[in-house]
Amino acid sequence: MALTTKRVADPAPPGFPDWSYAARQAAEVVPDQAIDACWRALNHLSAAQLYLTDNARLARPLRPADVKETPCGHWGVCPPVNYMLAHLGPLTAWRPAGSELLVLHGAGHAGPSALAHAYLGGSLHLTGNGPGCSMPELRALITGFPHPERFGGEITSLIPGVRHTGGQLGPALAIAQGMALDAPHRLVVPLIGDGELETGATAAAWLARRALHGSGEHGAVLPVVLANGLKMGGPSLLADMNQDEVRAYFTGLGYEPLIHDGADLPGFRQMLADALTRQRPLGEPARQPMIVLTMPKGHTGPERVADRQIAGTPAVHKTPLKSPRHNNAEFAALAAWLASYRPAELFTTQGRPTDLVRQALPGPTAEPGTRPSAPHASQQLQSWPDVSAVVRERAASGAFRLFSPDEIASNRLAVTTDDALPPWATEILNEEICHGWLQGYTETGRDALLATYEAFAPVNTSLLVQHLKHRRLRYLTGQGGLPSVNYLITSLGWRNTYTHQNPGLVSSMLETEDGFVHVYTPADATRAAAVLAVMLAGNDRVNFLITDKHPGPAFPPDPFRDELTDGAAIWSHLSHHGRPHLVLASAGDIPARELTTAATLLRRSHPEIKIRYLHVNDLAVLGPAPHWPYALDERTFTRMFGTDTLVLMAVPTHPAPVRALLAARGETSRFHVVGYREPSRPTTPEGLLEHCGLSAAALSARAALMIKEHSG
Structure with missing residues (x-):
């Protein structure tokens, strides 16, 4: 049942879509x-x-041969997700002119639901004959699940219409907020599981909305x-809370x-219409x-089998039923479970949704907003x-x-x-929310930058790894061209407590x-500025710029x-002509400061040693092609x-991942990589x-010792 309090909605601001119109038209x-x-x-x-390998419409009585030997996948969260998709479809079809409605799957286990929704909408492509609904497509959908080499059994960007990989547990609400920023035409509906509700990222995102008050004209999040x-x-x-709580x-x-x-x-449809009538832009206080939605998990599935609840x-x-083929x-x-849905009423003999079903499916959805053109890199350098x-x-x-955890x-x-x-810069003391906003903003075609302390950035490691998976799969489906994910990492540990x-x-x-x-390690502030300009103008990368905030x-x-185009370059002003005895390579501004000084010391103390000096501007170029x-x-x-x-190389990071990049090229002995090593005390x-x-001094001494040991 619905528990709401009726009230008169305040008027929407000028230019904000009348989402109640969509509800009225759909009704x-x-x-x-x-x-x-x-x-x-x-x-x-x-x-x-x-469960099934065939007989998708139940056109004949079910047989054990129609059932998979080993059922797999997730059922429980699908019914409430499906309920929302069925109600949101007509709203998408009747949305106000120029507006956009996006659904975000926070529940990553609803893979069967997302695949089913894509099939009904005609956007799934399974048999090689193009997307669309047909009996061969329907058979391929059920027989091939979980489609391990095509879509996977959970929410991923390989499934048409998916904009957030659900395994990235926690940030769905923040990502939805990021999608609505600076997009007054857009309504984003994140579907948040109550397990996800327990994560820190979701808990913070409810409150995080307050940080956006007065920060521009935004869309709405429901x-x-x-x-x-x-x-x-x-x-x-x-579940431990009653409805009053x-x-x-x-x-x-x-x-x-x-x-x-x-x-x-009908009551839920009216409640949804009430919610849309009261919908206001994200930045309003x-x-x-x-x-x-308190629909039980696994609703409409079997209640009890034999003596098992x-x-x-x-x-x-x-899978509520573990082995129905043999039990x-x-x-x-x-x-009985499958027959309860009366599938013959829902699908034609050609495997298409019937006219009744099609009335509730969404219409074409507008593509995310496009980004403005950025100046060419050469202009930016000047x-x-x-x-x-x-x-x-x-x-x-x-x-x-620009997003930052209270550190701008x-x-x-x-x-x-x-x-x-300025309105375009937002601070909130939560790394995960900053990432969620950045991810939602870039996922909808706009540029963003997250600026943070080096020591706190690792909080987002899991979110970034999951988002890399999402981007990789999206790219494989031909959905490239999104703005890059950009991190500015400063307040480096080399200067900190x-x-x-x-x-x-x-x-x-x-x-x-x-x-x-790409891990950018420019040698000075001017180079860092040029690198950042290129990062913000690029697509399909996940960029990390490491730069010291101190002069x-x-x-x-x-x-x-050459550093910018190739990722590394020789510094001729510090290099001897001809074949060197030693290569000195720096990456990052603090290592460049120390290693260039070490090169000068080495020239004075050992004038007989010929060196070649180079700087690495992007650590990723050290790995081998074609993998990198x-x-x-x-x-x-x-x-x-x-x-x-x-080669003596000085880096601002842990040395191990740099050594791994070089080892992948077969370079395991002649490179000596020096970087951060955890101190035992302050x-x-x-x-x-x-x-x-x-x-x-330590680098100069190390270089001299390397030459001595090699020549000895």
């Missing part, structure tokens, strides 16, 4: 029977994918909590909760509507002298956001002329061996063009590093450099 044109039929069709296809009572292994924490919880967070169990379909237990999470009681339960200027210049072009001023980013932040020393994020990113990853030496600009698509080719690598010359910046062997 007039699409009957309740169509919504119910669409829900039954989605539920039937979800269950059929788990959160839907799938309060089905269970997470994977048992009752969810939300649930209402008080979300009311205290600044929302207007509308609670419904889904049993009264007024209370926002949200929906709490199924409904209301963790058994509904995956008579389970087979009978499966046959006109943007520092990082702050690059950020301000990019913001002036529009469709850009601390990171010395001058984004405004006074103490107030013991608790603020951790370069682990980029180590983890390099260890993924993902060709989309440092500036190096001759001549080699930088932007790698130095073998000829260039040999020209820089030689084939048997000793020390000074100078003491940390000494501890790691990265001071100029």
